[in-house]
Amino acid sequence: MSKTTIPTGGITADAINSTLIADDAISEEHLDATAITGHTALAATPADTDELIISDAGTLKRIDFSHLKSGGMVLTGSGSTSSNVSNVSVANCFNSTYRQYLLIFDMTPSSNGENPRIQFQDGSGSNINSSSYGYAFSGQDFSGGSENTVANNNDTAFQPGQGTKNQSNTDYPATSGVLHIINPFSSSNNVNFMGTLLNRGNNGEDRAYAGAGRLNVQTQCTGLTFFFGGGNVNNATIKVYGIVDS
Numbered sequence: 001m002s003k004t005t006i007p008t009g010g011i012t013a014d015a016i017n018s019t020l021i022a023d024d025a026i027s028e029e030h031l032d033a034t035a036i037t038g039h040t041a042l043a044a045t046p047a048d049t050d051e052l053i054i055s056d057a058g059t060l061k062r063i064d065f066s067h068l069k070s071g072g073m074v075l076t077g078s079g080s081t082s083s084n085v086s087n088v089s090v091a092n093c094f095n096s097t098y099r100q101y102l103l104i105f106d107m108t109p110s111s112n113g114e115n116p117r118i119q120f121q122d123g124s125g126s127n128i129n130s131s132s133y134g135y136a137f138s139g140q141d142f143s144g145g146s147e148n149t150v151a152n153n154n155d156t157a158f159q160p161g162q163g164t165k166n167q168s169n170t171d172y173p174a175t176s177g178v179l180h181i182i183n184p185f186s187s188s189n190n191v192n193f194m195g196t197l198l199n200r201g202n203n204g205e206d207r208a209y210a211g212a213g214r215l216n217v218q219t220q221c222t223g224l225t226f227f228f229g230g231g232n233v234n235n236a237t238i239k240v241y242g243i244v245d246s
Contacts, residue, residue, distance in 0.1 A: 073242065098244070104241075136212070194213070
């Protein structure tokens, strides 16, 4: 057979019926970028069973994405507000894919001196507001003075700081924090959390808190709700990341 090139635009059905492409006949000079760019983009992290083609020492093979990924973080949920709301909900940010999560958040109250509060959500999306939160966060201001320890063994939410300035008296954000949350999606274990918080106090002090706590009920948690002890959340930005096991 004398014809060895593939015409622009591809091969017609008639040509396929009358022409066979020899093994290894399609090389790099015959491939156009549209072989990739012409397809629908995957606008998400590939699933573990999604497949890619690689050259294994010169031999083409397919490989599942699960063999390529390593330790890292995947955004599982977020929430925000730029106007007064009673709370900010981050629903369905916990799932069976990840055992550990990183929470990064900032929030500012509408009322001066209010305390930041966080609740877990159950499988139905309802806030878990029973007296089952135990925690202790110790504080110190930037001048080296000790702040009151925020602690409770039977609270209806957990409170990582206290006495936050409102948006009229301080630059945003008034409080920001990072928390490591362990095993929230399990229905047979308590949820443990630990981390730090920077709090702009209502008396003008900058306060740093560090501590840990536990949700003392064995229930599957799917999300989080952020609010203050009084007034509204004036603004907030919240991100939840699942930590990939490596």
